Every structure is written in structure tokens, then in C-alpha cells.
Amino acid sequence: MGVFTFVCRKSGGEWEAKQHKGELEGSAASTYDLERQLVSAAYAKDPCGGVQSSFTMVSPDSAVCQVIIGAAAAGPAVASAGGAAASGGAAAEAPKAEEKKKEEEKEESEDDLGFSLFD
Known part of the structure; x- marks a missing residue:
């Protein structure tokens, strides 16, 4: 089971994400596209089962995205x-x-x- 946590920030009109304690990154124009991109990147790194993701806004310009692969649920x-x-x-x-x-x-x-x- 792999757990990938990303810190996301909006800079200008673009959302950027960096993995907390890892090297995966992503950027997109919307939070929806960013989450999809991060799920794809995490699954490419660890393709071993079902995928769960959550995207939680912390403030209007920051968020946390978590991707869980191979979840027991x-x-x-x-x-x-x-x-x-x-x-x-x-x-x-x-x-x-x-x-x-x-x-x-x-x-x-x-x-x-x-x-x-x-x-």
C-alpha cells in the first residue's frame, strides 16, 4: 500500500503540487486537473491495487492532496x-x-x- 501526500499551492493562475517527503510533482490550471494528474503520477510509481484520493482546501490558495494506492477498503x-x-x-x-x-x-x-x- 502506498500513501502519497502532496502540498498544493496556487501561484498566479496555476496550481502546483510537490510531494511531501518525495520527488513527485505536478501542475495544472484547476484543482480537478491537478488531482487527476497527481493520481496518475502516484499510480505510475506504485501500481498495486485500488486508488483513493482526496483533495482538501486549506485556504483559497493552498490545499493538501492525498492519494492512497492498494487501500484495504x-x-x-x-x-x-x-x-x-x-x-x-x-x-x-x-x-x-x-x-x-x-x-x-x-x-x-x-x-x-x-x-x-x-x-
């Missing part, structure tokens, strides 16, 4: 999607069963009061 999401497909639709029936159980619990709790609103 990507693994379970893929595994759970595969498990649902292999179950033959049982995963789709689980929410219905939970709903029914909640309705039964609700009915039981109304009976505990000794009266019903609809009697």
Missing part, C-alpha cells in the same frame, strides 16, 4: 460483491427478512402495553 468491497453474486440472490432476500422481523418486534412491543391503538 477496496478489497472487502470486491469480495462482498462477488459473494452476493455467488449466493444466488440470498443477499437480496436478507433485507426482506430483517424488515419482517422488525415488524414482528414492533407488534410484540405494542402488545406489551396491555392495549392497542386500533382496538
Whole structure:
């Protein structure tokens, strides 16, 4: 798993980024283009899995961009999607069963009061 953190600053009309404790750099006219460029640069350096990125403004002229490659969050999401497909639709029936159980619990709790609103 690789974590790449970039310090970004706006100089004139151009955004520039330098990696914190590294040699990767980038520049672009907009924050969106800069983030895309930094993700591409980080992935080229460490292409080992899923990619997560965040771009957080600190002030109008500065920001922090973080790119995480090979994040643990990507693994379970893929595994759970595969498990649902292999179950033959049982995963789709689980929410219905939970709903029914909640309705039964609700009915039981109304009976505990000794009266019903609809009697």
C-alpha cells in the first residue's frame, strides 16, 4: 500500500503540487486537473491495487492532496460483491427478512402495553 501526500499551492493562475517527503510533482490550471494528474503520477510509481484520493482546501490558495494506492477498503468491497453474486440472490432476500422481523418486534412491543391503538 502506498500513501502519497502532496502540498498544493496556487501561484498566479496555476496550481502546483510537490510531494511531501518525495520527488513527485505536478501542475495544472484547476484543482480537478491537478488531482487527476497527481493520481496518475502516484499510480505510475506504485501500481498495486485500488486508488483513493482526496483533495482538501486549506485556504483559497493552498490545499493538501492525498492519494492512497492498494487501500484495504477496496478489497472487502470486491469480495462482498462477488459473494452476493455467488449466493444466488440470498443477499437480496436478507433485507426482506430483517424488515419482517422488525415488524414482528414492533407488534410484540405494542402488545406489551396491555392495549392497542386500533382496538
